[in-house]
Amino acid sequence: MSTSNIKHALRSLILLVIALHLVGCGPSAEEKEKRDKIKAQMTAPKDPLQNKGIGPVKSLTLGPIDEVMAREGKELFESLCTACHKIDKKFIGPSPKDILDRRSPEWIMNMILNPQEMVEKDPIAKQLLIEANGAPMANQSLTEEQARKILEYFRTL
């Protein structure tokens, strides 16, 4: 082996070792998959009524309005939500009046049940957080059943 060949081989080896080091401590395939997933979630559908949001409620079909549920939903709303949401005006957050014209029922429930992840990842919720000057939607630790009752109340507004 000539000296230049050796030098060449050495240079390649050193480069290989450096490359291996870089790869060795870089992100794993698993982490990449996670990142891709988040990216995918960030590109949500454009039509707001098609956006079901992120959270436990995947699909919901609404029947005729249940008056009993709506009444119970009103009570819950008044005790847990009115510090930030008024019916007749935008307060800290938006008014829930006519909200079903603007949002899907799934989105509404997910926003109630999973606000932190929603304002981090859902494009509409992210925008609303900005419009509210960064005032976050509070998680009032409601059950899915309670959130459903509040949704029923919103349908009567």
Next chain:
Amino acid sequence: MKRKFKLITGALVVISLLAFVRCQSTSEGGALGGTAAQKVYVAPGEHDEFYALVSGGFSGQLAVYGLPSGRLFRVVPVFSVDAEKAYGFNEETKPMLNTSHGFIPWDDAHHPDISQTNGELDGRWVFINGNNTPRIARISLSTFETEEIIELPNSAGNHSSSFVTENTEYVVAGTRFSVPVPQQDISIDEYKGKFKGAMSFIKVDQETGHMDLSFQIMMPGFNYDLAHPGRGKSHGWMFFSTYNTEEANSLLEVNASQNDKDFIAAINWKKAEELIAAGEFTTMPSEYAHNVYDESTHSATSTIKKEVRVIDPSKHPGLVYFLPTPKSPHGCDVDPTGEYIIGSGKLAAALTAHSFTNMLDAIENKKFDGEAYGIPILNYDDVVAGVVQQAGLGPLHTEFDGKGNAYTTFFISSEVVKWKLGTWEVLDRQPTYYSVGHLMIPGGNSRKPFGKYVLAMNKITKDRYLPTGPELTQSAQLYDITGDKMELLLDFPTIGEPHYAAGIPADLIKPRQTKIYKLEENNHPFVARSEKDTKVVREGNEVHIYMTTIRSHFAPDNIEGIKVGDKVYFHVTNLEQDYDVPHGISMIGAQTSELLIMPGQTETFIWYPKKVGVWPFYCTDFCSALHQEMQGYVRVSPKGSNLPLKWTLDGE
């Protein structure tokens, strides 16, 4: 040339391998067998394996650390006021610090002990003693709040406390100083015979944890230093170390160090229960406070109790025996099997291990060596099981690893010594820095120790940390005890004096955590469960503001009609129902602390407005991006003003 190439290639291969190994071990993290740094490293976002509940000594509080990292998570206010958390400042917790001597803002907290079931840690509560004005506190391990404090009558220097029996039937507390019982105006020289030592047995309700002083055993006027309940076979007995059996009442450092042996007192509390059931007690007039915090009203109440049941051991053979133990024994520790009772004679050269089996045998065969105040004294040679010779200087406390080994601290020679139960041979010794007091192995005083670490708690640090003027930090030191030899892993500074600690696997505590208080379960008399319940009510010169907080406003936030000379109550309810969203509030010129209100909770402070003007209040706990906007104003008018009360939020 070829050789050089091979050498360089070889070197590169080795470097690559090293780098590979480095990446591997970082991803595994904290594995045993690594360096000390690796063993205590808990990566960002990861949790510690154990909780260490470390008493704050003269700070009066209980500090919560993680092990092995030594990170401080919380200081639970117990016997001392805490302005940060409004403990002892807000109206709700002031009654917690009430005593028969009135409100006391401080105490000296020494020995935490976690509740047990079948002799194993169960993670429900931790109890701790206040030494100075004798009290026992119970802290919930769901809320990490002090829920109850009971004062102990006839007690003084409540030091041989607070230790729980095998099923938390009792939390036991013994007096350090003997005093006249009942208290009376007599000459101090009348100590001998007139002074008594009260051992208190506090019954614990298994559902609520509520404490009730069931009875006191009135012992001779010695000093009672430490205590430990029997375990397993010795369940039903309680052991107390004594010193000053000389009954000196002055210059104790000389006069209480005369006898070659003092005693470990063995009390058969099952027998005491029988006596109580049979009415074999006297009821003594007394006065002591019992303070209970109610999670539903978020408020404490204080009740003064008026009597206590007392048993005189001299009248009831079989209730108490004395085990002679060299010399001024301090620690009194029972091994996980319940067979050995270790007396650490702090002025003796040796550690004494008594045998419970020998003790029962000696009692059965009435092998007594005299009596003291009617209490039989057993023969030292009949009860002793073994002696650890020349282990060190100034033995204080012993804990166990559950593998047949014991670990004892030596104050004067500043070391932890590992020795073997049964053979009494010393296996290892490691220095501490410096002057170690207690040590703690998680579960190390129970039937089931988790023998992975020992935490040594030191009285002096001298040169171990950056100096901070004349007063230096005290500290704890963590040792790995999984190998034959102990290995020092970590020093970490502590609050106050880290007197004793109780450790428990995090898995026994984490699932119990209270995350929020439910608004609908809030029964505070001044709660406002929603903004529509907010109001301001005047009753003479007392004004009650029913206020709410949520990110990021107060309701109401504009208040008018307050006058100089009023006594203004701010009753503030945090409407949040989300984890980790407390709000704070403070008012300019309020002669008290802030409030720090957990989600769903109501707290109250009082403000005496003294000056006319418009005065602001604001949220003190950074709650959201609009925290700086979370503020309000109170208009204060002159005394005699006719301005009506008015309260609004956003003009409504």
